Amino acid sequence: MNLSFLDTSGIQSASVATLTGAVAATSPIIATQPIWTFTPLTLLAVLVFIGALVGLGQALASKEPVTLKQTIGRTLVSMAVAVVSTCVYYLKPGIDPIVVIGIGSLLSVLGSGVLAEVVKARFGVPPS
Numbered sequence: 001m002n003l004s005f006l007d008t009s010g011i012q013s014a015s016v017a018t019l020t021g022a023v024a025a026t027s028p029i030i031a032t033q034p035i036w037t038f039t040p041l042t043l044l045a046v047l048v049f050i051g052a053l054v055g056l057g058q059a060l061a062s063k064e065p066v067t068l069k070q071t072i073g074r075t076l077v078s079m080a081v082a083v084v085s086t087c088v089y090y091l092k093p094g095i096d097p098i099v100v101i102g103i104g105s106l107l108s109v110l111g112s113g114v115l116a117e118v119v120k121a122r123f124g125v126p127p128s
Contacts, residue, residue: 038097044083047104051075051082054108081115082108 038046055078059071085104088095107115119125 043097043100044086046101047082047085048079050101050105051079051108054078054082054105058109058111077112078108081110081112084115 052075055075056071058078059066059074064070082104085100085107088100088103
């Protein structure tokens with residue numbers, strides 16, 4: 001049986017303080033290469049795909065009758081909202097692409113209405 005994945009030569013120990021700061025525990029940090037690497041185009045394609053799946057799922061799960069026009073519209077809006085998550089790169093340029101994909105998924109699920117309300121609240125636009 002090959003147990004090469006249990007090799008601990010790349011493990012370093014780091015001190016992690018607890019919430020109280022009184023006790024410090026050590027946690028192993030594995031120093032390896034990232035599992036996935038994303039080019040900007042690949043990340044964009046992943047976000048569009050996830051947004052499309054979320055939009056399609058929301059359209060199919062709604063109680064109202066499903067029309068092709070509504071399904072396509074919700075899918076396109078959800079895709080666009082997922083792509084908005086790439087703005088995180090302007091705030092944190094070195095952020096992990098997996099985090100951007102998670103934020104894109106969250107924004108797709110919340111939808112464009114919630115995103116618009118957050119932007120209005122952030123910039124002090126009075127509610128309409």
